[in-house]
Amino acid sequence: MNFASDNIVGASAPVLQALVQANSGALPAYGNDEITKRVKARFADIFEHEVAVHLVTTGTAANALALASAVPPWGLCVCHQEGHVIDDECGAPEFFMHGAKLVGLPGVGGKLAADDVASYLKSLPKAVKQMPPKALSISQVTECGLVYSLDEIKALGAVCREHGLSFHMDGARFVNALVSLDCTPAEMTWKQGVDILSFGATKNGCLMAEAIVVFNPALAEALDYRAKRAGQVVSKGRIISAQFEGYFADDHWYANARHANRMAKLLSEGLSGIPGVRLGWPTQANEVFPIVPKAIDQALKATGAHYHAWTDVSLPADERVGPDEALIRLVTSFATTEAEVRQVVDIARSALSRQAAE
Amino acid sequence: MNFASDNIVGASAPVLQALVQANSGALPAYGNDEITKRVKARFADIFEHEVAVHLVTTGTAANALALASAVPPWGLCVCHQEGHVIDDECGAPEFFMHGAKLVGLPGVGGKLAADDVASYLKSLPKAVKQMPPKALSISQVTECGLVYSLDEIKALGAVCREHGLSFHMDGARFVNALVSLDCTPAEMTWKQGVDILSFGATKNGCLMAEAIVVFNPALAEALDYRAKRAGQVVSKGRIISAQFEGYFADDHWYANARHANRMAKLLSEGLSGIPGVRLGWPTQANEVFPIVPKAIDQALKATGAHYHAWTDVSLPADERVGPDEALIRLVTSFATTEAEVRQVVDIARSALSRQAAE
Amino acid sequence: MNFASDNIVGASAPVLQALVQANSGALPAYGNDEITKRVKARFADIFEHEVAVHLVTTGTAANALALASAVPPWGLCVCHQEGHVIDDECGAPEFFMHGAKLVGLPGVGGKLAADDVASYLKSLPKAVKQMPPKALSISQVTECGLVYSLDEIKALGAVCREHGLSFHMDGARFVNALVSLDCTPAEMTWKQGVDILSFGATKNGCLMAEAIVVFNPALAEALDYRAKRAGQVVSKGRIISAQFEGYFADDHWYANARHANRMAKLLSEGLSGIPGVRLGWPTQANEVFPIVPKAIDQALKATGAHYHAWTDVSLPADERVGPDEALIRLVTSFATTEAEVRQVVDIARSALSRQAAE
Amino acid sequence: MNFASDNIVGASAPVLQALVQANSGALPAYGNDEITKRVKARFADIFEHEVAVHLVTTGTAANALALASAVPPWGLCVCHQEGHVIDDECGAPEFFMHGAKLVGLPGVGGKLAADDVASYLKSLPKAVKQMPPKALSISQVTECGLVYSLDEIKALGAVCREHGLSFHMDGARFVNALVSLDCTPAEMTWKQGVDILSFGATKNGCLMAEAIVVFNPALAEALDYRAKRAGQVVSKGRIISAQFEGYFADDHWYANARHANRMAKLLSEGLSGIPGVRLGWPTQANEVFPIVPKAIDQALKATGAHYHAWTDVSLPADERVGPDEALIRLVTSFATTEAEVRQVVDIARSALSRQAAE
Structure with a gap:
């Protein structure tokens, strides 16, 4: 009876099998292999959108890199006061963002309400002492196990656009939310204004497979360099990409x-x-x-x-x-x-x- | 005929097998599992020394974290001008060290001579405009395929002690050097004054297994936090530790x-x-x-x-x-x-x- | 009728006169001049303690440098939720501390109560995801114009010692508090456990004169380098030190x-x-x-x-x-x-x- | 006989007088005063160009802030190997640029030749391990006392445009170069492609007056925030702006x-x-x-x-x-x-x- 987390078991069988199969043979290093290329193309299919995809080793790195691409060192990132990014990462976002600040707002069930975010943004003084807000980060599923509805995401997306914020979704349990809402990946993300997504697969059947999925090309530019200099470009890239291949095959992730x-x-x-x-x-x-x-x-x-x-x-x-x-x-x-x-x-x-x- | 690098093939059979075997069952996350504990104890045996060990996902991260633990943001780290740390990491050490500076010195065959390092250190102005030297980093094997002799390492270790520098070894091909010198891991490291080691296993049979091995307790203190906030603490820790277990078993790494x-x-x-x-x-x-x-x-x-x-x-x-x-x-x-x-x-x-x- | 702040007027007459007098003649640059040396000795007299003193150009820099010397990049600094350091500096502390985090606690009148700080510290999870608390920063005078009593400071100092925190005082209005308490500088600082002080003089009669006063030698070591690399070592050092000389002469600052x-x-x-x-x-x-x-x-x-x-x-x-x-x-x-x-x-x-x- | 530097004397008489005169009366803090506004307008006149101007306290800060606005944390900045920015600032640029790297190239007399810079840029590998070059920084006057001719600056400007680099000039002795070339400020800067300038006045008659002058609006955006969070926005702004007013009046700076x-x-x-x-x-x-x-x-x-x-x-x-x-x-x-x-x-x-x- 182990209900401590969804990261206490290993990989599910198809994922492990894909990894074992991919182990043989010589492949170019640092993500230049065919498997990684196929997986990146698969992400574009899944999201019905051109995307830049970066495969990384932890959810911590996915979130921190995503936020760093959206928030300059002097910017603010708004999130829920119980959000993983502000509460459970030992300051990873602050490290990757070079000292930018996370601000945690309250909200029932771990959810941020669009009105509350808008009120907060309006309350900020217009002065150089005030770090300017540059991104909003939400968790889908929230820390309290709730799923934002499409309308709720849309409303937050509208606040972001109005105030010039980038919109980040921490999708550590992305497909659990998809199943709950019975919608498409596109509907739960860029169609409601999400700019950049941490796509988690480790908790749902992989051993170690996380991705940053970038919908907004303006945020994609520097992520190659950021990921490399963060030690997040693994040399034998297949160890991540093969897992994703097994994960996506036959809709195994949905199952x-x-x-x-x-x-x-x-x-x-x-x-x-x-x-x-x-x-x-x-x-x-x-x-x-x-x-x-x-x-x-x-x-x-x-x-x-x-x-x-x-x-x-x-x-x-x-x-x-x-x-x-x-x-x-x-x-x-x-x-x-x-x-x-x-x-x-x-x-x-x-x-x-x-x-x-x- | 692929001689591009030693990171173009997957894992060797015993390593893969250990990974597959470790996949089953529930284990605590974030490195609190039994396999990780066993592997850390194994490192202490191998090095005949109490060590702090951090399992990480890339050599880039191992090097950058190791240097960050040894060099404050206002310090200098001396290395060879062709060293991986200065030349191939897209600035990862500078990122992890918060803007500390790498200085590359010349040396035949990718090797730094102790006299050259000592001369350089003596030449630095004693003034606040001068970042103070805080660490020396060498590659064993060097970028030109050479192996430092024990005497050469010892001489560099002596320079480090004299000038108050921490001594880092980038051991991306650590056991290849051991085999070449026919010496023990202890003899090639702390016995010659090495304080902290990047221990590479990916190039020699693993899929993704790197470790930071800390001999000097003063450098160990903050690495837990640094690794976590760098996104280098994987949730299902077995994915690295199991590989190391297969790697070390029956001296497979030496073979x-x-x-x-x-x-x-x-x-x-x-x-x-x-x-x-x-x-x-x-x-x-x-x-x-x-x-x-x-x-x-x-x-x-x-x-x-x-x-x-x-x-x-x-x-x-x-x-x-x-x-x-x-x-x-x-x-x-x-x-x-x-x-x-x-x-x-x-x-x-x-x-x-x-x-x-x- | 300008009551906007105490930084809207220029220097008081004795301070300006000291500055004008010091303008003549050749002096070594970068704080190696006689005036600066005299002023540093004067600080030691005033505080009845050996002190390291750094003259800087703004209160922002004084606070941010002081905190950076006390808090590593992965640490927490506790302060009042309305504190200048968390609320009015555009993230200067986060920049100088390389991404360390400020946590603002509530407290009536801008004051932190020792019990509240202790409770907060005890509530923190003992886990690597939790940035460890490393410093406490209080404002004397507070943002609400209140003055901590000596007993209140002493109680906070005791909490700091018990939990291994450095204790920083933001003394932007230091002497206004001294006059209010009718105590000595020593009594209001190191005698109650304060490790490092931002000593403000600009608001009370100087044009631009701030100092970091370090009582705890462990925090002093790197401040020379930190100040230089922050662009806070002015070349013609007399512009700050001369003001301090006029400020301290004949107890002008008290007047x-x-x-x-x-x-x-x-x-x-x-x-x-x-x-x-x-x-x-x-x-x-x-x-x-x-x-x-x-x-x-x-x-x-x-x-x-x-x-x-x-x-x-x-x-x-x-x-x-x-x-x-x-x-x-x-x-x-x-x-x-x-x-x-x-x-x-x-x-x-x-x-x-x-x-x-x- | 003190020829140690041009920063060993105080202010020249008209500068000091302007400072003394500006000391009286109440003025808004943090650079919102009339004197600062007049000085900023004066810079636009002098350079015959719309400019963003930031008054700062040291040349170190001017250079480091200017480079930080031009180079992202993962970028390279090319400079001369003897340049002040790489050799005399205790790593200030690396700190302000969040770990970006300075690369020093050789050149006779402290000058960079356009061809050498172009060759270097072409030699860089096109790979993610390679930090991308983002800025060129030159010193006018050079560390060897030479003055770049307008043609030399123009050629460097062309290299910058071709390779997508921002072009920074460290003008610690700006007007000494102007007098030497007998040209206008515009001719020596933006007309040859300079994007951002560190304008020094301290060495030539002020006590402490440096400015960042931004010709390229794309670099100006964040400098307000960067300067504030660097502790470079002094509260009684007149202390810098008044000096500039005296400096510019009656072409005193030229004299x-x-x-x-x-x-x-x-x-x-x-x-x-x-x-x-x-x-x-x-x-x-x-x-x-x-x-x-x-x-x-x-x-x-x-x-x-x-x-x-x-x-x-x-x-x-x-x-x-x-x-x-x-x-x-x-x-x-x-x-x-x-x-x-x-x-x-x-x-x-x-x-x-x-x-x-x-």
């Missing part, structure tokens, strides 16, 4: 995400059917955020279940976690089984019955 | 290097036996630098052989490349076959005979 | 600050005696923050008085500015006259009478 | 430079008339570089004359300094007197006679 989302749904329904359990936020992708009586938290831990406690800072004030409750995060993946899900739900239900009996 | 060095020796002997061919520098590891009549260069290219032209800037003035000659670099690897080597030599010899006949 | 504080007191008493006027924060140095009926604000502006509107974010929730009120900041200086003060009070009082009469 | 150049000419003629003395480079502005018998060097030092030894690296190989010679630099300024010049020449001549007599 993985559908499974993960379905497991999350099952888990969410199972847990929220238990008296005293409520959901912090609805389950829209592959993360479940139940607020459980502490007895359940203790019982799960006692049986060796792995997961993380979570913060309630993005809950509305009147829904905050009570003194006898715990807000936890359970993440499902392509490898999660129904048996694991049932086991968690059973333990939770039993814990409560036992408590009631005492 | 690979011995083979590569032996192939280079064969190639070197074969080519230098041809009239009109001379060696730019002696063949000490897995790179051969013949200076060939242009006819040979053309014949090799005509048959589809892959290799790079090379610069003669590190040749003594009276040995420079003549107008009818070409200096080329041929790199062998664990995957190079005797048949390939013979084929190159045969083509070269025939080209010359053909030319003589015309 | 200026006493006058400014007294003018603020007069203004504060005059305004707060008017019905409907209350003080946002008590007047402890040379800034007055009245919350006035809008009629008064309008009358003052109509007569051409210069001052700034201010934010009430650091007021307790139940003291915030009402819809018919305005929070304004009035700053006095060595050049403020009693006549100006009386004029402002008279206009304010009349405005209210007029309004009552209507 | 100062004419005097300094004339003194250099006198000194140069006097010294080169002594047997055994030759000039390293012809005297074209206000610096004299005699190569003197060591006896003269010793005699001058013995009488307390101040000057610096100089490097002969930019002399042609067959003109290098012999074992019994010394290359020295003597700098004249607005304050140098004919008596001082005669004294130096007399001491030098006597030293030689005395030696001959022995």
Whole structure:
């Protein structure tokens, strides 16, 4: 029962197989190989748009490089106050952006509302002491497991255009969101104004495969140099590109995400059917955020279940976690089984019955 | 006949197998897994020394992070004028060091002589306009395929201590040098004063496995943070650590290097036996630098052989490349076959005979 | 009636005279002159402590250099959310610190409470994704015109020591605080644990004279290089050092600050005696923050008085500015006259009478 | 007899007077004052061109900010190997450019030849490992006291345009060059393709007054923010702008430079008339570089004359300094007197006679 994250398992079988197959033979180094070229062309197909694509080794690097291409060293980047970029990267964006600043705004469920962003931008003094806002970064899926609707993205895109900001999407769980919205990659990105995307594949079946996808050619120019000087151009490029090839073949990435989302749904329904359990936020992708009586938290831990406690800072004030409750995060993946899900739900239900009996 | 580099082939079989085996099951993310822990302990055994080890994805990152830990933003790092760090990284060290400066000194065969380094250091003005020298970086093997002797490293180490410099070794072809010198890893590094090492494994049988090995605890402190904020902490850490496990098992890394060095020796002997061919520098590891009549260069290219032209800037003035000659670099690897080597030599010899006949 | 800031007038007479006198004759450049040496020795006397002193051209540079010496590129610096360093410098600290991060905490009156800082530090996750806290920066006088008591500084110093943070004081209005507390420079700084100080003189009678005063030798080492490479080592050093000499002579700096504080007191008493006027924060140095009926604000502006509107974010929730009120900041200086003060009070009082009469 | 530099004396009388006059009264801070506005307009008149002007406190800052506006963090800036920017700034350009690299090319007399620059640019590999060249920086006057002719500047400007480089001129001794060439400011800058200029005034009569003058609007955009975050926006802006006002009034700057150049000419003629003395480079502005018998060097030092030894690296190989010679630099300024010049020449001549007599 390991629901700690979707990065605790290895690659799914087709991805690993593609990697093994690509291992043989001589290929040009530094991404000049045929596999990488094919994968880049595939991205253009998938997004129905000319794109510049950079394959990198971590989500941290994807986000930090993407933001560095959009924000000059003296600029501001607006994000959610719980956003991965501001909270979990040990300052990677600040390093890659050469000291530009991230500003975290509040928002329920990890979402930024277009009106709030616009109000913030309007409130900034027009003075040289004020770093000028240059980009907006959102997470799709959010840190609270929610999925921005197409309309919500569109509204944020409009704010960006009005204020001259570049629009970045952190798509660490990109396809989980696609499956949730049942839309195309194009609809979830450039059609709503997204300029640059961190496309995550590691959490959904790869071992290490992340990409920066650039829709706005103005942001693409320097990324080759930036990636090289960041140590993100691997010499045997196939180690990333081959994984992507396996990932995209036969819509394997969709299959993985559908499974993960379905497991999350099952888990969410199972847990929220238990008296005293409520959901912090609805389950829209592959993360479940139940607020459980502490007895359940203790019982799960006692049986060796792995997961993380979570913060309630993005809950509305009147829904905050009570003194006898715990807000936890359970993440499902392509490898999660129904048996694991049932086991968690059973333990939770039993814990409560036992408590009631005492 | 691909002698372009030792990074044009995939992983050797035991390395790939270790990677595939490690793919199964749930493991903690971000390097907190058992495999990574085992590999780090293995490094300590190999070097007979307590070491801090950071597994990273590229040699660029290994070098740049290592130098950043040794050189403050206002410091100088001395290296060879042809060193990879100054010449081939698109400014990665400058980026990671926050604007510190690399100074390239000349030296025959890509080697820095201890006396030359000492003279340079003494020549620097003692004034605040002068960035203070803080580190020395050498390549073992050098860019010209030469191997520093233990005495040469020791002499450089002494210069570093005298002038308060940290001593970095770029070991992109570390074990090729070990095999050449027939010494232990400890003897080639900290026993001669090396403080921090870029340990390359990608070129010698891995797909993507590089490590920073820190002997001097004063340099280790911040590398965890530096690596994370550089996007060099991969989430599924096994993708690197498993390769190292396969690499080290049964001295596989030594076997690979011995083979590569032996192939280079064969190639070197074969080519230098041809009239009109001379060696730019002696063949000490897995790179051969013949200076060939242009006819040979053309014949090799005509048959589809892959290799790079090379610069003669590190040749003594009276040995420079003549107008009818070409200096080329041929790199062998664990995957190079005797048949390939013979084929190159045969083509070269025939080209010359053909030319003589015309 | 110009109460916009204490940087809108030139130098006071003794400072200007010292500058003019120092203009003659040849002196070594780049701070190697006798005047600069005398001034540095004077700082040691004033602070009763060995100090490293760097004369710089702006408060921005003083703060940013001081923080850069205390915070590595991967570190956090804690400050008040309204602090000048985080809010008014266009990211200068982030630039000089190479991407380190400032974290702004709330606190009534622009003050950080030791308990709040300690709680925040304890709340930080112990993980590599978390930039480690390395410094605390406070403003003495605060952005709301308050003066930290010696006990408050001492408590913050203790938190810094416990958590391994360097302690920086932004003393843009240093002597105004000294006069307010009636204590010695030593008592207000290193005796309470302050490691490094931005010593401002421009606002209190100089034209351009700021200093970084380092009490902790560990922070002093690199500041020479940092200042030079920041373009903060002026060639004709006398332009700064001569001002300091005039500033310190005959306790002129104290006289200026006493006058400014007294003018603020007069203004504060005059305004707060008017019905409907209350003080946002008590007047402890040379800034007055009245919350006035809008009629008064309008009358003052109509007569051409210069001052700034201010934010009430650091007021307790139940003291915030009402819809018919305005929070304004009035700053006095060595050049403020009693006549100006009386004029402002008279206009304010009349405005209210007029309004009552209507 | 102080010929150490032109920054060892204070301000000339009209400059100091302008500063004193501007000290009175209240003025808006941070460069929003009337004097600064007038000075900026004056620059446009002087250069017969719309210009963005930034007043800064040091030549280091002027150069580093100018280069930062022209070179992205991953770019190369070409300069002379003895250029101030690469050799005397403790890495300020690298700091402001966020790790971009300076490349120093050789050239006789501190001058870069257009052909040499073009050859270098063509030699750069077209690969992502190669930082792309983005700017050229020259010093007018050069480090060897030479003045680029208009044709030489024009040729360099053409190379810049052809290769997409911005063209920066370090004009620390700008008007000394103008007087030497007898041309207009426009002719020496934008009319030959210069995009951005460091305009020095400190060495020629000010106490501290430097400006960045931007001809190319594309480079101007971010300089406001860059200057602020570099701590280069002084609060009481008049301290710089008033000096410029005095400097420009009645062509005072030209008068100062004419005097300094004339003194250099006198000194140069006097010294080169002594047997055994030759000039390293012809005297074209206000610096004299005699190569003197060591006896003269010793005699001058013995009488307390101040000057610096100089490097002969930019002399042609067959003109290098012999074992019994010394290359020295003597700098004249607005304050140098004919008596001082005669004294130096007399001491030098006597030293030689005395030696001959022995």
